[in-house]
Amino acid sequence: MTPASTKPPVPGKPLEKPAELSAAQSSRFRTQMPQIPGVTQDVAAKRRKSQKLIWIAVAAGIVLLVGCFAVWRWVGRSHGSNSTATLEQTPSAASPELPLLPPPARTAQHAVNEIGTLAEFSQPWASKKFQYSHGLTRESVSAIVIRLPGGNGRSAASYWAILLKAPYGQCELEFVTDVSQINAKFGYRASHPMVVDSCSSTVYDPLKTGTLPNGSWARGDIVQGAGFRPPMQIEIRIEGDKLVAGRSED
Numbered sequence: 001m002t003p004a005s006t007k008p009p010v011p012g013k014p015l016e017k018p019a020e021l022s023a024a025q026s027s028r029f030r031t032q033m034p035q036i037p038g039v040t041q042d043v044a045a046k047r048r049k050s051q052k053l054i055w056i057a058v059a060a061g062i063v064l065l066v067g068c069f070a071v072w073r074w075v076g077r078s079h080g081s082n083s084t085a086t087l088e089q090t091p092s093a094a095s096p097e098l099p100l101l102p103p104p105a106r107t108a109q110h111a112v113n114e115i116g117t118l119a120e121f122s123q124p125w126a127s128k129k130f131q132y133s134h135g136l137t138r139e140s141v142s143a144i145v146i147r148l149p150g151g152n153g154r155s156a157a158s159y160w161a162i163l164l165k166a167p168y169g170q171c172e173l174e175f176v177t178d179v180s181q182i183n184a185k186f187g188y189r190a191s192h193p194m195v196v197d198s199c200s201s202t203v204y205d206p207l208k209t210g211t212l213p214n215g216s217w218a219r220g221d222i223v224q225g226a227g228f229r230p231p232m233q234i235e236i237r238i239e240g241d242k243l244v245a246g247r248s249e250d
Contacts, residue, residue: 113245115145121159121243124149125193127175132163132234132245141165143234144175145243146206149192154238160206160219161234161245162195168228171199188224195220195231202227 115130124147132143145161147153164173176182177193186196188203195204202225210221210230220230235246 115161115243115245118153118238118241118243121145121147121153123147125177129164130245132248134248142172143245143248144173145234145236145245146175146193148206156236156238159236159243161236162220162231163234163248165232166197166199166202166227167230167232169197169199171197173197173204173231186224194223197225197227200227201225204231 113130113133116128120126120128127144127146129142129144131140133140142164143161144164145159147159151158153159162173166173174196175193176196179190179192179194182188182190182194182196182203185198186201186203188194190203192207195206196202197204203223204220204227205223206220208221208223209217209219212218212229218230218233220233222230232249234248237244237246
């Protein structure tokens with residue numbers, strides 16, 4: 001049977017619209033987004049968190065730039081004030097002249113290299129040992145000066161000064177005036193005093209000249225032994241009545 005409230009449709013007449021559905025009925029036909037537990041809520045939360053971090057980073061960068069600019073301005077002002085203060089403290093008048101330094105005193109080198117007086121070398125073959133001080137290194141080494149025969153002893157050519165350290169060796173040279181001792185110890189028949197090196201059995205003749213490695217000549221030729229060159233020479237000067245040692249070979 002057909003319900004009483006339902007009328008059969010009349011042919012040729014459009015159907016009447018049903019009454020508006022209730023809110024509950026209309027909501028029942030709406031399409032709803034699927035709710036996936038733990039997914040939709042997490043994505044939204046992460047998005048909000050990411051946006052918040054971006055704004056925090058931007059704000060921190062702005063604060064940092066402002067702070068750097070403030071420090072730069074402060075340093076510039078401080079430097080400018082210090083420069084101004086320095087200029088203000090500089091007197092306009094010229095600085096007073098410093099007093100002249102006193103003349104240099106006589107150095108210890110000159111005192112050490114003053115060998116002695118000419119009176120100490122009144123006879124040929126007179127000799128004297130002394131400590132020679134190098135000008136640059138201030139090294140003090142043993143040396144000897146010998147008055148040679150001939151001349152009156154008033155010129156530098158009358159003297160022969162040498163370092164007592166053997167060239168290219170460690171032994172100390174000796175000045176031997178006893179010619180018989182030279183013959184007995186070194187087997188060389190000397191007619192006048194000689195300079196000897198006991199380590200290499202070398203005999204140097206003060207009256208003869210020998211060749212140096214650079215081709216120049218020097219007094220003290222090797223007449224016997226295994227020496228390489230004459231002894232190291234020292235320049236001699238006469239200042240008044242004193243004998244003074246000058247430059248030496250290196």
